[in-house]
Amino acid sequence: MRALSAKYENKNVLVVGGNGSDCRFVAEHYGFKHIVTPEEVHAVQPFKYLQNVHRPVEAIMVFHDSVDWGRDLQVILDALISQDGRLNTIKSQAELHTTKQSVPVYFSNSDMVWSNEHPNPRFAQGTFRSCLERIYKDVTGHDLEYTLFGKPMTTTYQYAESVLDNLAPIHKGHDGMPQPRTVYAIGDNPYADIAGANGYGWKSVLVRTGVFKPEGDENHHTHPATAVVDDVEDAVRWIISTELRKEHPF
Amino acid sequence: MRALSAKYENKNVLVVGGNGSDCRFVAEHYGFKHIVTPEEVHAVQPFKYLQNVHRPVEAIMVFHDSVDWGRDLQVILDALISQDGRLNTIKSQAELHTTKQSVPVYFSNSDMVWSNEHPNPRFAQGTFRSCLERIYKDVTGHDLEYTLFGKPMTTTYQYAESVLDNLAPIHKGHDGMPQPRTVYAIGDNPYADIAGANGYGWKSVLVRTGVFKPEGDENHHTHPATAVVDDVEDAVRWIISTELRKEHPF
Incomplete structure (x- = not known):
């Protein structure tokens, strides 16, 4: 607005x-x-x-x-x-x-x-x-x-990206090229949080504590998240371990 | 209810x-x-x-x-x-x-x-x-x-008729037969008041002081009333004069 x-x-x-x-x-x-x-x-x-x-x-x-x-x-x-x-x-x-x-x-x-x-x-x-x-x-x-406006609209993600640019500027690598930045979006609503993140090219983490109440292990059918976890703490743990694996792949 | x-x-x-x-x-x-x-x-x-x-x-x-x-x-x-x-x-x-x-x-x-x-x-x-x-x-x-329930539903008019039977009992004429009773319904809403009265066989009088705001003299297209008048006072005058004309047709 x-x-x-x-x-x-x-x-x-x-x-x-x-x-x-x-x-x-x-x-x-x-x-x-x-x-x-x-x-x-x-x-x-x-x-x-x-x-x-x-x-x-x-x-x-x-x-x-x-x-x-x-x-x-x-x-x-x-x-x-x-x-x-x-x-x-x-x-x-x-x-x-x-x-x-x-x-x-x-x-x-x-x-x-x-x-x-x-x-x-x-x-x-x-x-x-x-x-x-x-x-x-x-x-x-x-x-x-x-x-x-709002999730899952692209304008909202463009605005968020501009805020992120200030919070977590994109670094240049040894070769002088901007390094890739991975953004993870955590949310409970497949139609807003997950659809929006997926559509904008971010990673999406869907928690089971909110609107999404799956039976067992399933992901959302229409808007599958990168990962489905129990709650926000689980999401953060999953993100950190995923990033650590990138740096130390073995 | x-x-x-x-x-x-x-x-x-x-x-x-x-x-x-x-x-x-x-x-x-x-x-x-x-x-x-x-x-x-x-x-x-x-x-x-x-x-x-x-x-x-x-x-x-x-x-x-x-x-x-x-x-x-x-x-x-x-x-x-x-x-x-x-x-x-x-x-x-x-x-x-x-x-x-x-x-x-x-x-x-x-x-x-x-x-x-x-x-x-x-x-x-x-x-x-x-x-x-x-x-x-x-x-x-x-x-x-x-x-x-409510207007224009038939159940509502059946209930109203039973109340009317107590307020204005149907009289028997000289021949012992029940005399016809004319019921006039005054209302401002063509879809409720007029549709209901027409559907139940009552006379309907549509006032211009409410929901119905015609241009000029026109009646409602879908639910035309027996008469269209300015307001409730006009409606009562029209009803009385209509009834008087019945008794004194010339």
């Missing part, structure tokens, strides 16, 4: 997700200057009109998991089907079906579920997005257009 | 919707004896397992609009994909795709949107249901099976 702050610096963005104003603060830190949150919109709704309260919404950015799905889905849809992002307006039925989506949408994460201590996986931002897609289709007949 | 209380009297039902324990009280009043709400489930989640805390969920009943969509969708899905309604369990991937839905679902209302002072229609229970359908399909590959 940080990379979008230049484009939207002087535009009004609807920032969705997180508790209270957490994501507003993050967005301000990224350089966005005109921010409105669903909570702020809701504070003057549903019983007051919004004329002159806010500037038109020019982009919708879901920074983090929504804590109030009903409210946030409603406010996002209001923007999507408005006349040019003006929240107090709505396109006519004919316009809804014939014109394009009013406002672009960005999501920071594509995971459908995540794991915590609960025995079942819990909904993540991808499931929220799925609901929005369904509602938008119900209302307009069109597929929602959106941009996904 | 009241009619279901006999069937589920001794079974555990998940009652969804409304603020706080409002719908729990309604369900108790209807005769349900074993009730759990998403709020109560959530109070012991996500960080505690539910073994022995609750009996298995044997039916899911959405009594009213959800006030916490994320929580309620999650808890409903947990029940739907559980092993026989036990909230701390989950079917295997293979079972999810090959076995039937664990628990039946009932909705009290099918409206997608409703109208209030806000310039745009607001989400109603039908939109919440649409999200649940999408998530259930994403997770299992199957269409959600559910039972709809």
Whole structure:
């Protein structure tokens, strides 16, 4: 999202997700200057009109998991089907079906579920997005257009690589050539962590403590990891021993 | 929902919707004896397992609009994909795709949107249901099976008719035959109020103050009402004058 702050610096963005104003603060830190949150919109709704309260919404950015799905889905849809992002307006039925989506949408994460201590996986931002897609289709007949950031998107790995360049610069060997750098990504979600790492050419290590609950020794069928291990400690051990074997192959 | 209380009297039902324990009280009043709400489930989640805390969920009943969509969708899905309604369990991937839905679902209302002072229609229970359908399909590959009550369902009109029989008993004429009774239904939602009344053989009066916002004089295309009027007062005037014309046709 940080990379979008230049484009939207002087535009009004609807920032969705997180508790209270957490994501507003993050967005301000990224350089966005005109921010409105669903909570702020809701504070003057549903019983007051919004004329002159806010500037038109020019982009919708879901920074983090929504804590109030009903409210946030409603406010996002209001923007999507408005006349040019003006929240107090709505396109006519004919316009809804014939014109394009009013406002672009960005999501920071594509995971459908995540794991915590609960025995079942819990909904993540991808499931929220799925609901929005369904509602938008119900209302307009069109597929929602959106941009996904986060794993497994390439832009996310490019950004991570640039951070790594500072943390662990690529050394030159005795011959003056840059030495190869092996990056290992540890994760629990085959569709995000493993698919992303594999796709970007990193090594992937899949743990069994999270979303992925295999029976026995199996790897993930669609997105097989370089290695499957019990937990993060196991992953680190496996990575170190793999690297040591490189240096001392016998 | 009241009619279901006999069937589920001794079974555990998940009652969804409304603020706080409002719908729990309604369900108790209807005769349900074993009730759990998403709020109560959530109070012991996500960080505690539910073994022995609750009996298995044997039916899911959405009594009213959800006030916490994320929580309620999650808890409903947990029940739907559980092993026989036990909230701390989950079917295997293979079972999810090959076995039937664990628990039946009932909705009290099918409206997608409703109208209030806000310039745009607001989400109603039908939109919440649409999200649940999408998530259930994403997770299992199957269409959600559910039972709809409320307008425009026939059961709702049969129930209303039985209430009307007490309020406005059908009179017998001079010939001893029951006199015809005309019932007028006033509503703002073509898909619920007008479709329901038309389908049940009542007269329908569509107001322009709600969901239906026509351009000019037009009636609804899919569910045309007997009459289209400005508001409820207009509807009552139209009904009275129509009835008076019957008695004094000239």
